[in-house]
Every structure is written in structure tokens, then in C-alpha cells.
Amino acid sequence: MPPTLVLFPGALNSEFTNTLSFLRPSKSKDAIPTYRCLNQYGEIIDKSVGADTTDQEALELYKNMVTLSIMDLLMFEAQRQGRLSFYMVSAGEEGISIGSASALHPSDVVFTQYRESGVYLQRGFTLTQFMNQLFANSSDNGLGRNMPVHYGSKELNIHTISSTLATQIPHAAGAAYALKLQNSGVVGRIGSPSASADEKEVERVAVCFFGEGAASEGDFHSALNIAATRQVPCIFICRNNGYAISTPTSDQYRGDGIAARGAGYGIDTLRVDGNDIFAVRRAVKQARRLALEDGGRPVLVECMAYRVGHHSTSDDSFAYRQKIEVEDWKRRDNPLTRLRKWMEGRGLWDDAKEKELRSSTRKEVLKAFETAEKQKKPNIKNAFTDVWEHVTEEQRAHMAEMADILQRYPKEYDLDGYEGGAKGLEELLQKK
Amino acid sequence: MAAKTPSMRSLSRYLLRPQASLHPRCHAKPHSKPYSAAAAGARLNVPLEYDSTPLLHHTSKSALANPELPEHIRKGQTKRINLYTAVNEALRHALQTDERVLVFGEDIQFGGVFRCTMNLAADFGTDRVFNTPLSEQGLVGFAIGAAAEGMRPVAEVQFADYVFPAFDQIHNEAAKYRYRSGSTGVHCGGLTIRMPCGSVGHGALYHTQSPEALFTHTPGLRVVVPRSPVQAKGLLLSSIRCADPVIFMEPKILYRAAVEQVPVDAYHLPLDKAEVLKTGSDVTIVSYGTPLYTCSAAIAAAEKDFGCSVELIDLRTIYPWDRETVLNSVRKTGRAIVVHESMMNAGVGAEVAATIQEQAFLRLEAPVKRVAGWATHTGLVFEKIIIPDVTRVYDAIKKTIDY
Numbered sequence: 001m002p003p004t005l006v007l008f009p010g011a012l013n014s015e016f017t018n019t020l021s022f023l024r025p026s027k028s029k030d031a032i033p034t035y036r037c038l039n040q041y042g043e044i045i046d047k048s049v050g051a052d053t054t055d056q057e058a059l060e061l062y063k064n065m066v067t068l069s070i071m072d073l074l075m076f077e078a079q080r081q082g083r084l085s086f087y088m089v090s091a092g093e094e095g096i097s098i099g100s101a102s103a104l105h106p107s108d109v110v111f112t113q114y115r116e117s118g119v120y121l122q123r124g125f126t127l128t129q130f131m132n133q134l135f136a137n138s139s140d141n142g143l144g145r146n147m148p149v150h151y152g153s154k155e156l157n158i159h160t161i162s163s164t165l166a167t168q169i170p171h172a173a174g175a176a177y178a179l180k181l182q183n184s185g186v187v188g189r190i191g192s193p194s195a196s197a198d199e200k201e202v203e204r205v206a207v208c209f210f211g212e213g214a215a216s217e218g219d220f221h222s223a224l225n226i227a228a229t230r231q232v233p234c235i236f237i238c239r240n241n242g243y244a245i246s247t248p249t250s251d252q253y254r255g256d257g258i259a260a261r262g263a264g265y266g267i268d269t270l271r272v273d274g275n276d277i278f279a280v281r282r283a284v285k286q287a288r289r290l291a292l293e294d295g296g297r298p299v300l301v302e303c304m305a306y307r308v309g310h311h312s313t314s315d316d317s318f319a320y321r322q323k324i325e326v327e328d329w330k331r332r333d334n335p336l337t338r339l340r341k342w343m344e345g346r347g348l349w350d351d352a353k354e355k356e357l358r359s360s361t362r363k364e365v366l367k368a369f370e371t372a373e374k375q376k377k378p379n380i381k382n383a384f385t386d387v388w389e390h391v392t393e394e395q396r397a398h399m400a401e402m403a404d405i406l407q408r409y410p411k412e413y414d415l416d417g418y419e420g421g422a423k424g425l426e427e428l429l430q431k432k
Numbered sequence: 433m434a435a436k437t438p439s440m441r442s443l444s445r446y447l448l449r450p451q452a453s454l455h456p457r458c459h460a461k462p463h464s465k466p467y468s469a470a471a472a473g474a475r476l477n478v479p480l481e482y483d484s485t486p487l488l489h490h491t492s493k494s495a496l497a498n499p500e501l502p503e504h505i506r507k508g509q510t511k512r513i514n515l516y517t518a519v520n521e522a523l524r525h526a527l528q529t530d531e532r533v534l535v536f537g538e539d540i541q542f543g544g545v546f547r548c549t550m551n552l553a554a555d556f557g558t559d560r561v562f563n564t565p566l567s568e569q570g571l572v573g574f575a576i577g578a579a580a581e582g583m584r585p586v587a588e589v590q591f592a593d594y595v596f597p598a599f600d601q602i603h604n605e606a607a608k609y610r611y612r613s614g615s616t617g618v619h620c621g622g623l624t625i626r627m628p629c630g631s632v633g634h635g636a637l638y639h640t641q642s643p644e645a646l647f648t649h650t651p652g653l654r655v656v657v658p659r660s661p662v663q664a665k666g667l668l669l670s671s672i673r674c675a676d677p678v679i680f681m682e683p684k685i686l687y688r689a690a691v692e693q694v695p696v697d698a699y700h701l702p703l704d705k706a707e708v709l710k711t712g713s714d715v716t717i718v719s720y721g722t723p724l725y726t727c728s729a730a731i732a733a734a735e736k737d738f739g740c741s742v743e744l745i746d747l748r749t750i751y752p753w754d755r756e757t758v759l760n761s762v763r764k765t766g767r768a769i770v771v772h773e774s775m776m777n778a779g780v781g782a783e784v785a786a787t788i789q790e791q792a793f794l795r796l797e798a799p800v801k802r803v804a805g806w807a808t809h810t811g812l813v814f815e816k817i818i819i820p821d822v823t824r825v826y827d828a829i830k831k832t833i834d835y
Contacts, residue, residue, distance in 0.1 A: 085634035085812070136813045145811035147636040163638030164594060165566065216565035218597060244566050246539040251563040320542035383814035387807065394777060398806040402817060405824060412823040413816070414471035 025255060032259045034304055035283060036273035040333045042341025051278045052285075055348055061102060061122075061277055062343060063357060065094040065336050068118050070361050071127070072309070074369065075134060079148075079313040083373065084134050086148045090115055092275075092308035095335025096239050097209070098122045099280030100303075104207060104288065107191070109175050110158040111168040111208045114149055115239065119209065123156040127365055131372030138419045143386075144378040165210075166217035169236065172208030173227040173298070176234035179204045180296040183233065205233040205291045212302075213244020215258045224265040224298065233296035235287045236267075239274065241307035246320040262300035274303035275335045278342075308334065377417050380424035391428070399425045476733055476822040480689075480725045487709060487728050488660055488692035495662060495693040500701055510693040515686045518661035518694055519548040519626070522668040523586060525698040527556045530584055532622065533672060535561045537571060537588030545590060546628055546687050572598035572625060576606050576677075579620035584672055592629035592681060593638045599646075606677040607652030621675035624668070628684035629657075630722050630773055631819045636812035640819075642721070642774040642805075647679045648751040648783070654678045654703060655750040657721040660686070661694045663748065666701030674703055683722040706754035708761065712743035715767040715832050718758055718784055720747040723771045723820055730825035740833050750780055755787055762788050766797040767832045773819050776804035798835035803828045 003015040037045060037052070044050055051058065072089035079087040090097060097118025104110070112119055117130070129141075133151050136144040142152060142160060152160025159175075162168065181187040183203040214220060215238055227234050238258040242249055255261065262269030268290050272283045280303060287299040306329045310317045317326070343349035384395050391399075403425040406413055415422040470478050482488065489495035492510040513521070526533045535552055541563040543550035553561040564571040568589050575587035589595045595602070602625065610619035631640045647655045654676050658664035664682065671678035709724065710731065717727050724746055731742040743761050747753050762768045768788050770781035785800035803820045810818050 143811070144813040145636065145809070147634070147639070147812055150636075163636075164596075213566040216567045216570070218567060218569045244538070245545065246542045247563050247566065251541070252565050314545070377813045380814060380817060383811050383818060384806070384808050387809060392807065395807045398776070398808075402806065405827060406817075409476070409823045409827070411473035411475065412471055412477040412821075414474075415817075418813075 025260075031256045032269075032271045032302075034271045034273050035279050036276040037278040037282060038276045038338055038342055040275075040338060042338055042343075042345055044342075049282075051342065052282050053278055055346065057102070058339065058343060059348060061098055062336070062339050062349075063361075064098050064118065064121050065277070065339065066357055067127075067361050067365070068094050068098065068121055069336060070358065071117075071130065071365050074362070074365055075148075076309075076313060078369070084148050086313055087134070088114055088149045088312045089309040090117055092329070092334055093239055093241055093303075093305045094118050095277035095280055095339070096237070096274045096303040096305060099277035099335075100207070100209075100237055100284040100301075103281045103284035105202050105204065107157060107202055107204050108288075109172075109179060109204060109206045110156075111172040111175070111206065112158060112161055113165070113168065113210045113214060113239075114161050114163070115211070115241075116209045117149065117151070120151050120153065120156065120158060123153075123158065125151065125153055125156060127368035128372065129153070131368040132375070135372045135375070136377060137372055137375035138378045139372070139375060140378065143382040145382065166214040166219035166223075169208050169210055169214070169217075169220050169223035170226065172206045172234050172236070173223045173230070173232055176206035176227065176232035176296070176298070177230050179206055180230075180232050183292070184295055203233070203292050205235055205288055207235045207237060209237050209239065211244060212238055212240040212242075212249060212258050213247060213252055215261070216244075216252055221261075224261070224267060224300070227298035228265045228267050231295065231297050233291040234298045235284065235291055236298060236300045237284070238300070238302045239305055240302055241274075241305040243307045243311070243317070243321070245311045245315060246317070248321075257302055257304075259300065259302040265298075267298045267300050269300040269302070271302045271304065274305035275333050275338050277335050277339050376419045379420040379427070380415060380418050380422075381420070381428040382424075384425070384428065396429065399429055403429060476730065476826050477816075478822075480729060482689045482691065482725070485725055485728055487724055488690060489662060489694075490692065492693045495695065498662070500666075500705075500707075501695065501699050505695045505697055505699045509696045511696050512691060513661055513694050514688050514691045515658070515661045515664050515682065516546055516548045516688065518665040519668060519682060520550055520552070521694075522665045522672070522698075523549065523552060524555070526584070526586070526669060526672045527552065527560060529698070530672075532582060532584040533560070534578060534583055534585045535588070536564050536575075536585065537626075538564060538566055538568075538590050540588050544588065546684060548626075548682075548687075549588070568594055568596075568598040569601060572601040573605065575623055575625065576601060576609065576620045579623040579677070580609060580618055582622070584622035584624075586624045586626060586672060589625060589627040591639055591684075592627040592643055593641045595625075595627055595643065598625075602647070602653070602677075602679070603650050607650045609652075609677075611652065619675070620677055622672075623677040624671045624674075624680055625678070626668075626680045626682060628687070629681040630683040630685060631810060631815055632685045633815060634812065635810070635815075637809050640810040640815065642681070642772065644679070644681055644750050644772075645774060645779045648780060649778075652677070653751065655681070656703065656748065657681045657683065657750055658748065659683070659721055659724050659746050660690050661692050663701065663746075665694055666699050667703065667748065669698055670700040670703050673700065678703075681721070685722055701748075703749050704752050704754060706748055706757040707746045708743065708757065709746050710742070710744040712741040712765065714740045714742060714765055715769060715829060716743045716745060716758070716761040716765045717769045717771060717825070717829075718745045718747060719771040720750060720780075721773070723773055723825075726820060726822050727771055727825050730822045730829060733822070734826050734829040738830060738833060740829065742829060747780075747784075753784070755791070758784065759788065759791050762792045763795045766795050767835075768796075769801045769803060769825070769828050769832055771803045771820055771825055771828075772805070774805050775807055776802050777807055779804050798832045801828045801832050
């Protein structure tokens with residue numbers, strides 16, 4: 001007898017069965033495979049596919065990964081010395097952010113969590129822009145309001161980072177829906193007026209980065225579900241680095257990582273080796289194609305990694321993991337060494353070039369560092385603007401009260417380091 | 433790779449010489465300062481002196497003189513500990529004495545990001561003290577369910593700024609459980625939700641907030657903010673024992689800064705009594721948590737400069753709050769100031785001021801003054817002009833007295 005399809009509206013492709021058999025994923029040893037192009041010795045596994053990257057592109061990717069890691073080392077140390085209040089490094093995850101960003105179109109809209117500085121770097125955020133934000137100076141486009149590493153860039157189509165976890169994931173789904181309507185012409189293209197004619201023709205996707213810890217938040221689940229039901233062109237990129245601050249993945253979930261959840265929401269999914277930048281690039285390129293097929297659909301890419309650094313400068317990870325575990329990982333594999341081995345194998349790279357790159361990059365970072373640190377802080381009026389579109393009457397009263405305090409107690413406040421000094425509020429109060 | 437990576441030491445050589453310029457030709461000194469520093473000529477806005485503040489018990493004798501402590505505690509021993517250790521001791525005592533008590537939250541198993549749960553998982557086992565997945569909504573809802581089935585869960589939300597995914601669970605579930613269950617009698621009263629709150633100087637938008645007013649606007653919850661280690665230990669133990677769900681907000685700057693002599697044994701402090709920390713005759717200041725230290729410093733300066741006498745009250749429990757103590761004080765002084773970190777509009781100060789206006793109107797010599805966070809978010813480099821400081825409280829005392 002042929003199998004009978006059920007007619008229940010909630011599971012239309014199901015067949016009736018008379019076998020009582022629970023799905024028991026915890027009893028299964030099968031796991032979703034992890035895609036890679038390069039083995040850990042930097043050798044191409046499938047010669048017919050190759051690296052899918054030109055030598056020039058590979059050199060640029062490597063340069064950006066080195067820049068990110070040097071900036072991280074310096075800024076982590078700078079925080080330790082009290083030069084800035086906070087920092088977060090990307091160690092071990094440089095390939096994910098830089099590789100995936102390199103596979104996107106510049107006009108694609110990106111939402112990040114907080115460990116994706118590489119996306120900014122790859123898209124053209126300059127060292128000066130990084131340093132301006134980190135030192136919250138008057139050139140910081142966040143106007144000194146955010147904690148360090150909470151970058152944002154309208155020009156680069158990356159939304160400003162929030163410290164809250166996973167809140168960006170449903171935003172990405174909604175943004176992707178906005179792009180879907182604009183891609184299909186239901187709504188005219190809304191976007192940066194500076195975009196070239198060529199860029200205006202390009203269909204866009206939204207891209208969302210998050211960690212495996214954030215994927216436990218309700219926002220993740222709601223985001224994937226609504227993205228699937230609205231069939232939005234969104235690439236969800238999970239950085240599964242093994243730890244959410246101290247919490248290991250064994251306390252975070254019991255399924256087969258984050259990738260296993262994609263199927264549950266009816267979303268095309270791939271798991272990738274995050275230490276293999278070529279694999280990340282190929283995966284995201286393909287994800288982008290899929291995301292734009294048939295008007296749009298969400299895609300989930302889980303990039304596997306190991307968080308080599310502490311969670312942030314506020315964390316000492318040796319309180320919850322063995323130093324040897326970290327040292328082993330550093331020795332075994334990481335995205336920089338993997339790519340470097342490949343470049344050396346092709347005769348593109350050697351010790352002399354490495355030394356030169358690191359030395360010149362270090363100088364560039366320090367130059368940007370020094371200039372940004374010296375610069376004044378933003379005008380104190382920025383404390384009150386942009387809460388609402390216009391300053392409210394109550395805010396005016398508050399500003400007047402504070403301006404009065406600043407005027408009567410000048411010695412109690414050192415605002416010389418701010419543009420406009422203690423007079424900043426008065427400027428705004430005088431404006432009608 | 434390791435050998436080829438420039439050593440941390442060589443990389444940081446430049447950074448270790450803060451005055452050194454990268455370019456030998458350029459001798460300009462960086463004019464930015466470390467991210468939190470007092471103004472050079474400041475007299476009022478100077479760092480708070482926790483070592484000598486009268487708000488902390490620096491001697492065992494002073495700690496044991498507290499009339500709220502039971503007799504046997506007052507005859508016992510004390511030990512000098514900070515606030516996170518006091519929280520840890522309360523949790524330890526609760527776990528030891530009540531098998532229904534559970535302690536869980538994000539990253540708590542290794543001790544928590546503020547060290548409040550140090551060694552508890554090792555000593556009580558991970559059946560009772562455990563990490564949850566990263567979901568405030570999930571872990572708070574989980575706590576409500578456990579409480580509704582008779583357990584006494586103490587759930588930790590890592591920062592008060594991150595409680596909002598759980599807001600539905602707190603506001604619509606925890607707070608309404610007893611009421612909607614009617615005569616079935618089911619409730620989630622064994623629930624305590626702990627969260628670090630408040631400003632530390634560089635927390636910006638998402639590591640600074642004090643959302644207590646949002647919870648006091650929810651019938652069915654108790655909201656507690658301890659000011660010190662002694663208070664934290666006694667109030668947390670009362671919260672865990674309490675048959676209403678309790679939001680227990682710990683000012684995170686005090687975790688390490690506030691150190692005092694704390695009774696070694698367990699004790700409970702009342703969840704509906706404010707405490708008069710200093711008596712005075714001319715003006716009453718009502719506050720809670722960290723700003724109490726700001727107020728205390730401002731009072732010292734104002735009493736010296738103006739020859740006035742200021743009464744300082746710690747609300748301790750923000751709901752239900754002790755109206756009687758506050759009103760009795762204002763009836764005596766005729767003037768009141770309310771101080772809190774969170775935004776002024778619809779904050780706790782509005783409620784306290786309205787109550788004073790309703791019930792002590794004829795005794796008032798001046799309008800009730802609110803010193804609170806301004807109507808904005810706490811931008812990173814602007815925190816010092818947004819969060820109430822000693823100068824603003826000092827000036828409020830002056831204006832209220834001169835009115």
C-alpha cells in the first residue's frame with residue numbers, strides 16, 4: 001500500500017506510519033558535517049574547486065587579518081593600562097568576519113554582535129575610524145555615547161552595535177524584508193544617495209552575525225521563524241566559538257550546534273570551518289546566491305571556531321578554562337596560520353614579508369591610536385541630543401539646570417577635554 | 433607561529449610610556465585623561481571615600497549596635513567583607529538551610545561575572561547551582577515555574593540592563609501569578625530575581641541602568657536595593673524567605689567598593705522598613721543604593737558650609753516603601769529631596785514627592801526637590817554630567833534650605 005500523506009495543515013508532507021518511533025537526536029552520533037577547502041596544513045583539499053580566491057585577494061584578506069590581530073593586541077594592552085575603558089578581541093575568529101565580509105556586496109546591509117571588527121575592517125572602516133570610536137573622541141560617529149567596540153557605519157551599511165545580545169537578529173530579518181520589497185521593485189530603492197548606478201542595480205541581502213550563546217535568546221528563534229515565513233533574503237551567520245563568556249556549549253544547548261536549528265525553521269543551512277577563510281568565503285558567496293533566489297529566502301551559516309581570547313577585557317577566562325586548552329588551540333589551528341601556510345605553499349609569502357607587514361601595520365595602528373587619543377571628546381550637548389528627534393521641553397529644563405550647575409560650580413567639573421568645554425549645553429539651549 | 437608573533441612586551445613598549453610620542457618630533461602631550469577622573473580643583477566631586485564613609489560599619493562594635501539585628505547576632509562575631517561576598521554568604525546560608533533553594537543564571541557556575549556565586553556550585557552541586565543557557569526570558573520563566581511548584585529559586589540576571597527580555601515573564605507572569613490563580617492558592621512567591629544595577633563610570637548605554645521604577649510600577653512585586661554588605665546579606669535572606677516575588681537589585685559599583693564589618697551568622701532585615709541613616713532637623717534626603725554615598729558626602733559639605741542639619745533616609749525597599757518613616761521625617765524637617773540615578777520622569781522620586789505632597793503638604797517649607805538622572809541615556813563620556821553627583825546634591829540642599 002502506498003504511504004498516505006497526512007492532511008493536517010501543520011505538517012503537509014508527513015506520511016502516516018504505524019511505527020511508534022521518537023526522533024532521538026541525543027541517541028544519534030550523526031552530526032552535520034563541517035565544510036572546508038583547506039586542511040590545517042594549508043593545503044587545498046579539492047583541487048577542482050581550489051581556493052576560489054585570487055592571490056591578490058588572498059593577500060588582502062591576510063593583511064586584514066593581521067591588522068585586526070595587531071589592533072586587538074595593542075588595544076587589549078591599552079585597556080589594561082587604563083587608556084580606554086573596555087575592549088574585545090577577535091582572536092581565533094578573524095577568518096569568519098573578514099572572510100564572510102569579503103563575500104558580500106558592499107551594499108548588503110550588515111548587523112553585527114560585537115566580535116566582528118573584521119567585517120568593519122574588510123568593508124573599509126579605517127584604523128582612524130576604529131580609534132576614534134575606541135577613544136570616544138569628537139570624530140567618533142557614535143558621538144562618544146557608546147562603549148568601545150560598538151562601531152557603526154552608514155557608509156559601509158553596518159548598523160551600530162548594541163551591547164544587548166541577539167536583539168539584532170530580528171532586526172536583520174526585518175531589514176531583509178525591506179530589501180526584499182526594494183529588490184523586487186514593490187517599493188523603490190531606499191538607501192545611500194552616494195551609491196553608484198551599478199550598486200543601485202544590485203539586489204541586496206541583509207546579513208546578521210551572532211554567537212552561539214546569543215542563539216539561546218528568544219530573539220534568535222523569533223528571527224529565524226519570521227525570516228522563514230516572510231522568505232526574506234537574510235544570511236544568518238553564527239560564530240560558534242565554544243564559549244558564551246564562561247558558559248561552554250555543553251551548558252548552552254544539547255542539539256547539534258546552531259546549524260541543526262536551521263532545518264527546524266525550514267531554512268537552508270551549512271556548517272563551516274571558521275579557521276578556513278576560503279571555506280567561509282565560498283559558503284557565504286553561495287549563501288548570498290541562495291538568499292536571493294526566487295525573490296528571497298533566509299540562509300543559516302554556522303562557522304565553527306574557538307574563542308582564543310578572553311570574552312572581553314572585563315573577563316579572565318582562566319577562571320573557568322584551562323590555560324593549556326587555549327594554548328593547545330592556538331598551536332593546533334587558527335585562521336591566520338592556515339591562510340599563511342597556503343600562501344607560503346604558493347610562494348606568495350615568507351618570513352621577511354611577514355616581518356615587514358607586522359612592523360608597518362603596528363606603526364599604522366599606533367599612529368592612528370596616538371592621534372585619536374589626543375583628540376578632544378565630543379561636545380557635551382551630545383549627551384542630550386538624539387534621544388528623541390527633537391529635544392523635549394523637559395530635556396531643555398534639565399539642560400538648563402545642568403548648565404546652571406556647571407556655571408556656578410566650574411571647579412567641580414573638568415570639561416576642558418570636551419569640544420566647547422562646559423559651554424556645550426548653552427549652545428544647544430540658545431538654539432530654538 | 434608563536435615564535436614569529438611579535439611579543440606582547442615589544443608591542444606594548446610604546447603603550448607603557450604614556451607620555452612618549454610615537455613620533456620623536458611631536459612633543460604634544462595627550463590631553464585626554466584616564467576615562468574617569470575628578471577635576472583638579474574639585475572640592476565636592478571628588479572620589480567617594482568608602483574607607484571612611486559613615487554609611488559603612490568600619491568596626492565590629494558599630495555593626496553589632498544595629499537594633500534591627502536579633503539579640504544573638506548582636507552578641508556574635510563579625511567579619512570585614514565586601515558586598516559580593518555578603519551576597520555569596522546569604523546565598524550559601526539559604527542553600528544550606530533550605531533544600532528548596534536553587535541558584536542559577538548565566539555564567540554563575542564558575543562564580544559569576546561579579547563573583548557573587550563563587551564556590552556555590554562546587555559546594556552544593558550543579559543540581560542546585562547551575563549555569564543556564566543565555567536567555568533571560570527563559571531563565572526567569574523557568575524560575576517562576578520552579579517557584580510555582582514549591583521551590584525557592586534565586587535567579588540571576590547578569591545585568592539589570594539585560595532584564596528586558598524577561599520583562600513579560602516578570603510583569604505579566606511573576607507579578608500576576610497569585611492574583612490570577614484565585615482560590616487555587618498557587619503563586620510563585622519563593623522567587624527572587626537578583627541583578628546588578630547602576631553606574632560605574634564607564635558602562636554607557638547598556639551597563640549602567642537602574643530600572644527599579646519599571647518594577648515598582650508593577651503590582652505584585654517587591655523591589656529591594658541594598659546599600660551595603662550588611663544590608664545585602666540581611667535583605668537578600670529576607671527576600672529569599674519572602675512569599676512574594678522579589679526583584680533584588682545590587683548596585684554593582686558597591687560589590688567591591690563597599691566593605692564593612694558584617695555579622696558572621698545569618699540574619700534577616702525587614703522588607704518594608706526604611707532606615708534613617710543620619711538624623712537632622714532642616715531637610716530630609718530620601719535615596720537608596722549607591723547615591724546614598726553621594727548624599728552622605730554632600731551632606732557633610734553642606735552642614736559645614738551652611739550650618740544646616742540634614743536627615744538621610746535609605747528606602748531600602750522601593751516597593752513596598754516605608755511611607756511612615758519618610759513622612760515622619762518630612763513632618764519634622766519640612767523639606768525633602770529625593771535622589772536616584774535613573775531618569776527623573778516617572779521615577780521613584782516622583783512617587784515619593786507626590787506622597788509627601790499629599791500627606792505633608794501643610795508642613796512643607798519648600799517644593800520637594802528631585803536630583804536624578806536627566807532625561808537621556810547614559811552616553812559613555814557624558815555619564816559624569818548625567819548621574820547625580822555630590823555637587824548637584826549639595827546644591828539641592830542649598831536651594832531647598834534657601835527657598
